Amino acid sequence: xxxxxxxxxxxxxxxxxxxxxxxxxxxxxxxxxxxxxxxxxxxxxxxxxxxxxxxxxxxxxxxxxxxxxxxxxxxxxxxxxxxxxxxxxxxxxxxxxxxxxxxxxxxxxxxxxxxxxxxxxxxxxxxxxxxxxxxxxxxxxxxxxxxxxxxxxxxxxxxxxxxxxxxxxxxxxxxxxxxxxxxxxxxxxxxxxxxxxxxxx
Numbered sequence: 001x002x003x004x005x006x007x008x009x010x011x012x013x014x015x016x017x018x019x020x021x022x023x024x025x026x027x028x029x030x031x032x033x034x035x036x037x038x039x040x041x042x043x044x045x046x047x048x049x050x051x052x053x054x055x056x057x058x059x060x061x062x063x064x065x066x067x068x069x070x071x072x073x074x075x076x077x078x079x080x081x082x083x084x085x086x087x088x089x090x091x092x093x094x095x096x097x098x099x100x101x102x103x104x105x106x107x108x109x110x111x112x113x114x115x116x117x118x119x120x121x122x123x124x125x126x127x128x129x130x131x132x133x134x135x136x137x138x139x140x141x142x143x144x145x146x147x148x149x150x151x152x153x154x155x156x157x158x159x160x161x162x163x164x165x166x167x168x169x170x171x172x173x174x175x176x177x178x179x180x181x182x183x184x185x186x187x188x189x190x191x192x193x194x195x196x197x198x199x200x201x
Contacts, residue, residue: 025190026181029197030174036162037170041141048102051136056097060129063122064110068100071109104143107134158198 055061065088072081080099088096100106110130115123137143145159164170185193 023178023181023185023190023193025194025197026177026185030177030181033162033164033170033174033177036141037164037167041163041170044141047136047139048098051101051133051140052094052098054136055101055133056093058129058132059125060133061093061097061100063118063126063129064100065096067110068096068103068106071106075105101133101137102140102142104137104146107137107143161197 069081069085069088072078072084084096084099117123118126141163145156146163147156147160164173181193184196188196
C-alpha cells in the first residue's frame with residue numbers, strides 16, 4: 001500500500017496549510033521598518049549634526065535658548081530644563097542646541113509667537129533665521145513622521161511605529177515583529193495581527 005502522507009497531494013496540502021499560516025504581515029512590517037531606518041533614518045544623524053552646527057554658529061541660539069528653558073519648565077519638564085541650563089552655563093552649547101533643535105513641540109510653540117513676543121526690532125531677524133532652521137529640521141524623521149502633541153496628523157499614529165532611534169533598536173523591533181508574527185499572526189490571522197499592530201503603536 002502507498003503511504004498517503006507521502007503522496008504528492010498530501011505534500012501539497014501540507015505546503016498550502018503552511019503557506020496559509022505564513023506570517024506575511026509581520027514579514028512585510030519588518031521589511032518596511034528596516035527599509036525606513038536604513039534608507040531614510042540612517043541619514044538623520046548627519047542632518048541633525050548639520051542643523052545643530054548651523055544653529056550654534058547663528059544668532060538663533062542666543063535668541064531662543066532662554067525661551068526654551070522657560071518652555072520646558074512650563075510644560076512640566078523642569079528636570080530637563082535644569083540639566084540643560086547647567087550645560088548652558090558650562091559652555092556646552094552644542095548639547096543644548098541639539099536638544100532644542102530636535103524638540104518638535106518647541107518648534108510648534110515658536111510658530112505661534114508674533115512680533116509682540118519678540119519685539120518689533122528682533123522679530124524679522126528671528127523669523128528669517130527660524131525659517132532657515134525649519135527648512136533643515138523638516139527633513140528629520142521624527143518631525144516628518146513622528147508623534148507630537150502639537151501635530152494632529154492622523155497618519156503619524158501609524159508611521160511613528162516604524163521609527164527607531166538607532167540600529168540596535170531597529171534590530172530588536174524587527175526581531176520582535178518576526179517572533180510575534182510566528183506566535184500570533186500564524187494563529188490569529190493576518191487581519192487580526194495588523195489590527196493589533198496598528199492599535200499597539
